[in-house]
Amino acid sequence: MRIIYIDCTAGLSGGALLGALADLGLDREQLFEELQQEIAGAFNVSFNLSFQKEPRRAALRTVLDLSQDCLATAAGEFIKTFFREESAQSSPFPMIKKIFQEDLAARSRLEGLPPEEVTVTPAEAIKTAILAAGVFTSLKQLGFPRIVASPVPIGPPPLEGAKDGAGHLVLELAKGAAVRPTSSPSVYVSPAGVAILTRIADEYGELPEMELEETGYGALGDYGRGGVVRVLYGSVPLAEPSIGRRETVLVIETGIDDMNPEFFPYLIERLLAAGALDAFLIPIYMKKGRPANLLKVLCKGDKLEQILQIIFKESTTLGVRIHEETRRVLQRKFFQVSTPYGEVTVKAGYAGPETVLQLAPEFEDCKRIASGTGTPLKEVYAAAQRSAFEKIKEQENRER
Structure with missing residues (x-):
């Protein structure tokens, strides 16, 4: 089973998460082309997405530049397009739609306003959509592995008189996720990062035992400063089945x-x-x-x-x-048995080379014989089952 562990101990943002996934060795040109088709083509917004390697932190920085046309777009109208869009689950749109629904609901609770009246800037809305689509497309390239994430670090509440709108929004969006306390002032968690993580994580916890194949690092904060989001990609061997x-x-x-x-x-x-x-x-x-x-x-x-x-x-x-x-699935074998009414094919299910657990006469054979001879179907079926059990028992006695 393929698995990704997202280590957000040092912080979390949508850009750092996308950078860490891209750092696993994904085809970045294909990633950008798919984003252009999904977002730019569908919603008439233009942007440039690139990745820069920071040697000091050995991490990949996501650089997302929006055109002036994007910044002039009405954020509310842009978000509404996702609510109107009907898309398949193989598209990132259902995930983005859910992110916007939860974001607007969280802002509504914090601001005491109806969702349609809360304030979201065009840059916030469009960047969140692009980063979420980028994460979704990256996971699609990886075959949608199982995702385990570390608990989201949450700092202390603001001092009296201070404002912490982003921190409050992070807490609202983190509902349902695992969180842990941190006192470090350098740990930064963005609303977009939490919103995306809660949509993709299958579970939260410690790093699971795995056969490690690739690692990726996404840069947080300003250039050359701040922590990283670390992603570990590998496989978890499944235990050998005891049966089947x-x-x-x-x-x-x-x-x-x-x-x-x-x-x-x-x-x-x-x-x-x-x-x-x-x-x-x-x-x-x-x-x-x-x-x-x-x-x-x-x-x-x-x-x-x-x-x-x-x-x-x-x-x-x-x-x-x-x-x-x-x-x-049990190992399956087919064999013929003789009944007073004719030959019937029987399907046997084996737990091992010799252990038969299931015996089932083929229905179509029994139906054909019943129709041709006028014998009740249940009698043909029962006769085939008896013959099959007798044949298996004879075989077991010979092998002893």
């Missing part, structure tokens, strides 16, 4: 509430014929109480594009969710 073979599969799912239900059997038939490991429907209720079906498809990575082509062509969905899961 471990496999990694992709799970594709989408809720569908506007499709003729007569089309679903054909859709599932096509998915299975294309190499899906499984495809099935789960009845669900969607918003406003609408009855719907949740389509779930399991497949190997090399079948993903073919499966997606079928889903989008043969269903009415506009988007799907894709995630990776681990499953355990």
